[in-house]
Amino acid sequence: QQQVKQxxxxxxVQKGGISIINCAYENTAFDYxxxxxxxxxxxxxxxxxxxxxxxxxxxxxxxxxxxxxxxQFSLHIMDSQPGDSATYFCAASKVPARQLTFGSGTxxxxxx
Amino acid sequence: xxxxxxTPKHLITATGQRVTLRCSPRSGDLSVYWYQQSLDQGLxxxxxxxxxxxxxxxxxxxxxSAQQFPDLHSELNLSSLELGDSALxxxxxxxxxxxxxxxxxxxxxxxxxxx
Numbered sequence: 001q002q003q004v005k006q007x008x009x010x011x012x013v014q015k016g017g018i019s020i021i022n023c024a025y026e027n028t029a030f031d032y033x034x035x036x037x038x039x040x041x042x043x044x045x046x047x048x049x050x051x052x053x054x055x056x057x058x059x060x061x062x063x064x065x066x067x068x069x070x071x072q073f074s075l076h077i078m079d080s081q082p083g084d085s086a087t088y089f090c091a092a093s094k095v096p097a098r099q100l101t102f103g104s105g106t107x108x109x110x111x112x
Numbered sequence: 113x114x115x116x117x118x119t120p121k122h123l124i125t126a127t128g129q130r131v132t133l134r135c136s137p138r139s140g141d142l143s144v145y146w147y148q149q150s151l152d153q154g155l156x157x158x159x160x161x162x163x164x165x166x167x168x169x170x171x172x173x174x175x176x177s178a179q180q181f182p183d184l185h186s187e188l189n190l191s192s193l194e195l196g197d198s199a200l201x202x203x204x205x206x207x208x209x210x211x212x213x214x215x216x217x218x219x220x221x222x223x224x225x226x227x
Contacts, residue, residue: 034215043114043202043218044155089155098206099145099168100216102155 003027006090006103014111019077021106023090026071030092034100035064035075038087047088048075080110115139116219118203124225130191133222137184137205143167144186145206145216146178150199161186193226200224 006023013019025033034049050057050064050073057064063076077084090103115138125131137144146158148171157170161180172178175193180186190197200223204216 036218041220043116043204043220045114045218046215049215098143098216099157099160099170100155101157104154 003030003101004090004092004103006106008106009104010107010109012109012111013080015080015082017080017110019075019080019084019108019110021075021088021090021108022072023074023103024070024072025092025101027092027094027101028071029094030101032093032095032098033064033066033073034091034093035062036089036091036102038089038105044089077108080108082110082112084108085110114217114219116203116205116217118201118219118222120222121220122223122225124227125193126227127193127195129193129226130189131193131224133188133190133201133203133224135186135188135203135205135219137186137203138217141205141207141217142184143206144180144184145204146172146186146188147202147204147218148199149202149221153199155202158188190224193224195226198224198226 003026035047036044037047038044048062061078066073088106091100093100117136119134142163145160148156158172160168178188200221202221204218
């Protein structure tokens with residue numbers, strides 16, 4: 001049972017554009033929602049995370065929007081750069097368990 | 113560099129064989145997690161250990177087993193290997209199971225190819 005659904009599977013944007021990746025979850029017990037960034041040949045690395053008591057969190061060019069009632073959250077990358085080209089995974093877990101359930105990943109390509 | 117070390121980085125073996133993957137967590141981290149990443153299944157949680165004890169199990173096959181040693185390093189044992197076991201195996205660590213940031217730090221993975 002896939003508990004976190006992620007879309008789109010791939011995304012191509014121009015440099016300076018906005019990249020948006022969406023995720024939906026099923027398990028209402030989840031209370032921690034991180035986004036991980038993975039470059040080829042590397043392990044996933046935490047990008048930004050949110051708890052359900054806030055609707056938005058911003059760190060630099062990266063913003064998470066969270067809609068608890070809809071059980072959805074999204075990653076917005078403003079002013080996308082070629083260096084942002086990577087695979088992005090949303091995830092969810094029940095703190096303190098921390099066994100992350102990952103989405104299927106989005107391969108982002110930012111064209112120069 | 114996440115501070116999590118995995119060996120070997122690459123491993124090629126034949127069906128029916130057994131392999132052991134090793135993980136050294138970040139200094140001070142008590143929890144170790146194993147994940148399998150394949151093209152068709154994405155990142156799947158296999159198992160978690162906390163300070164030497166199994167804490168949670170995910171989609172781990174009976175042919176697979178893991179343990180965490182007193183020095184906190186962990187090993188994932190894969191036996192009776194099948195072609196479908198070919199994947200990237202990631203180890204991750206965190207400071208513990210307390211209610212803090214929840215961040216997992218991933219190693220660079222061990223790529224297993226079963227021929």
